[in-house]
Amino acid sequence: MSKDFVELSKKWFDGQAAVYDETDTILYSKYGKISCKNIFERLKKMDFKNLLDIGSGTGYLINMLSQTHEAEFIGLDLSPEMVRVSNSKNIKNAKFIEGRSDELPFEDEKFDVVTCSQSFHHYPDTDKAMQEAYRVLKKGGIYIISDTGVGFFKAVGVKFDDFIYRHFSNTGDCNVSYLEKTVRDMERNGFNVVDNEKLNTFVYTVIGKK
Numbered sequence: 001m002s003k004d005f006v007e008l009s010k011k012w013f014d015g016q017a018a019v020y021d022e023t024d025t026i027l028y029s030k031y032g033k034i035s036c037k038n039i040f041e042r043l044k045k046m047d048f049k050n051l052l053d054i055g056s057g058t059g060y061l062i063n064m065l066s067q068t069h070e071a072e073f074i075g076l077d078l079s080p081e082m083v084r085v086s087n088s089k090n091i092k093n094a095k096f097i098e099g100r101s102d103e104l105p106f107e108d109e110k111f112d113v114v115t116c117s118q119s120f121h122h123y124p125d126t127d128k129a130m131q132e133a134y135r136v137l138k139k140g141g142i143y144i145i146s147d148t149g150v151g152f153f154k155a156v157g158v159k160f161d162d163f164i165y166r167h168f169s170n171t172g173d174c175n176v177s178y179l180e181k182t183v184r185d186m187e188r189n190g191f192n193v194v195d196n197e198k199l200n201t202f203v204y205t206v207i208g209k210k
């Protein structure tokens with residue numbers, strides 16, 4: 001059975017955009033806030049000239065970073081409604097555009113930092129998404145993925161998601177992973193993994209360097 005997960009994700013988040021920020025539950029912004037705050041803490045003291053946030057949603061992460069950094073910020077998101085909401089906030093030095101994680105509309109080696117908070121599990125081709133992040137990063141640039149994964153019985157959990165959950169769900173979730181797998185995937189796609197952290201049973205962050 002093949003489903004168009006990209007189209008499902010777009011519909012799902014178009015429907016959420018207007019109330020995403022204030023709906024602090026697991027199906028809305030709860031884990032996004034946990035991930036964005038963790039990424040923010042990690043970048044707070046780091047110097048960078050520009051940053052791309054993939055799956056930027058309502059701009060929560062870029063909004064925080066724009067208050068501590070004089071950098072150029074670009075948020076890219078599949079959902080036109082998410083892009084509309086984030087642009088309506090008029091965040092300093094930031095612009096938000098529509099786009100897909102697996103076809104980034106940027107030249108090679110443009111960004112110092114690429115981030116991805118709670119979006120990766122919606123990508124049907126995660127290797128392509130990592131390769132695109134790698135391509136647009138400068139040498140030495142930082143890639144941070146923070147995402148929700150399987151908390152326990154990992155291999156069984158991934159199989160359950162592959163064979164059962166994603167066939168019945170309409171949320172566009174299609175890549176259920178976990179910290180150790182994301183580390184391996186990043187390394188296979190050329191990154192040097194420099195740190196990782198478990199934020200709770202399900203949420204984790206992995207940091208790679210090009």
Ligand SMILES: C[S@@+](CC[C@H](N)C(=O)[O-])C[C@H]1O[C@@H](n2cnc3c(N)ncnc32)[C@H](O)[C@@H]1O
Pocket residue numbers: 006009010013028029031032033035036054055056057058059060076077078079082099100101102116117118119122123
């Ligand atoms: C759970 S929200 C997270 C938003 C924000 N990053 C946060 O942490 O609050 C996931 C976002 O990823 C976007 N998204 C899903 N699939 C995508 C894709 N293939 N390319 C770009 N964005 C995508 C969705 O439209 C949605 O805005």
